[in-house]
Amino acid sequence: MRCPFAPVLMACLAGLAAPALKAAQPTPPAAAKVQPEAILSQARGAYVGLSDRGFRGYRFTVTPDWPLTLSELAKSNPAGYEAALKLLKQIRYEGRVGAHGQSQISHNFVDTPNEASTSGLNQVNQGVEQAINGFFQTWAPFMVHAPIPPAGSPCTAEDQGTHFQLNWKETGDVSVDLRLDRTFAVTEMKVLAPAFRAAIRPTFERQSGAFVLTGYDAEYTPRNGGAEMVLKVLIVNQALDGMPVPASLDVTVWTQGRKERMTFAFTELKAEAK
Numbered sequence: 001m002r003c004p005f006a007p008v009l010m011a012c013l014a015g016l017a018a019p020a021l022k023a024a025q026p027t028p029p030a031a032a033k034v035q036p037e038a039i040l041s042q043a044r045g046a047y048v049g050l051s052d053r054g055f056r057g058y059r060f061t062v063t064p065d066w067p068l069t070l071s072e073l074a075k076s077n078p079a080g081y082e083a084a085l086k087l088l089k090q091i092r093y094e095g096r097v098g099a100h101g102q103s104q105i106s107h108n109f110v111d112t113p114n115e116a117s118t119s120g121l122n123q124v125n126q127g128v129e130q131a132i133n134g135f136f137q138t139w140a141p142f143m144v145h146a147p148i149p150p151a152g153s154p155c156t157a158e159d160q161g162t163h164f165q166l167n168w169k170e171t172g173d174v175s176v177d178l179r180l181d182r183t184f185a186v187t188e189m190k191v192l193a194p195a196f197r198a199a200i201r202p203t204f205e206r207q208s209g210a211f212v213l214t215g216y217d218a219e220y221t222p223r224n225g226g227a228e229m230v231l232k233v234l235i236v237n238q239a240l241d242g243m244p245v246p247a248s249l250d251v252t253v254w255t256q257g258r259k260e261r262m263t264f265a266f267t268e269l270k271a272e273a274k
Contacts, residue, residue: 036157039164039180040148046184047146048210050243055099055144057272058240062093062105062132065263087112087121093128095266097245101140105129132264135233135249142202142213143244147178147186163187185211196222212237212244230254241271 066088067074074081090110097103107125112118141147148166149155155168166178177190191198200218204211218231231253238247249264 036155037151039157039159040155040166041151043164043166043180043184044146044148046211048143048207048212048244049146050144051099053243054274055243056274057096057098058245059094059096059268059270059272060266061268062095062128063265063267064088064093064128065265069260069262083117084120087117088124091121091125093132095132097136099144099272101136101144103133103136105132131251131262135246135251138200138216138218138233139213139235139246142186142204142211147189194223196220207244227256238269240269245269 066085070081070084070088073084087110091107093105093107095103095105105128107128110121112121149168153168155166158165163182164180164184166176166180168176170176173194175192177188177192178186179188181187185204186202189200189202191200198218198220200216202216203214205214206212213235214237215232215234218233219228220231221228231251233252234250235246236248237244239245245266247266247269249266250261251263252259252261
């Protein structure tokens with residue numbers, strides 16, 4: 001049983017930890033000449049900022065769409081497909097997202113008919129964990145916090161007329177370039193690290209005037225000559241205690257000439273007690 005999930009984690013490495021938000025500020029006109037901190041303070045306030053709204057984390061179950069994920073196996077090996085589906089449907093994945101967006105995935109264990117099936121099932125379980133944890137690494141900076149450095153952090157900010165450009169350094173010799181449109185929506189984040197370079201282009205919807213993440217496209221290229229990966233993620237949100245959290249993911253990965261698609265439903269959502 002081949003694991004199709006592992007590429008998602010690496011593509012999601014573009015996600016960076018970022019600070020909490022403040023209240024939204026008015027958007028400056030296109031011709032305005034503003035100081036760097038004026039750009040940064042308004043940009044921080046443009047995002048939903050769950051941490052400023054009392055977010056303490058939540059728990060949920062994760063249900064992959066196994067028939068979709070195994071659609072090629074169903075065509076090439078119907079008997080193998082049915083055997084794999086029977087095992088996979090017995091697994092229950094449970095997730096927890098903490099107050100700062102860190103995630104943990106756990107699962108039950110099922111009996112398998114042979115050692116090969118056990119090995120394949122372990123690989124799939126690791127792939128699911130990597131895929132979901134990788135997603136939340138990207139989700140947290142845009143939803144729990146903001147993808148903008150905190151006040152006082154070294155950062156250059158330029159008003160380039162049609163957009164704003166931010167540049168800063170992270171620990172570990174990581175450089176970040178961030179492009180914002182005139183409403184302070186991130187249109188592209190580029191990350192250059194010793195081990196990889198990545199780009200992420202998020203999409204948002206506005207809820208009560210604040211940006212809520214609805215998806216992203218990303219490319220990830222290892223700097224050691226490994227295969228490039230392209231990723232597209234679509235997010236359906238739902239309200240939990242009045243705060244938007246993911247209810248489902250639709251993930252497509254292209255790598256080494258292959259295209260793989262998987263979807264995940266998040267159900268039984270329960271907010272952590274205050």
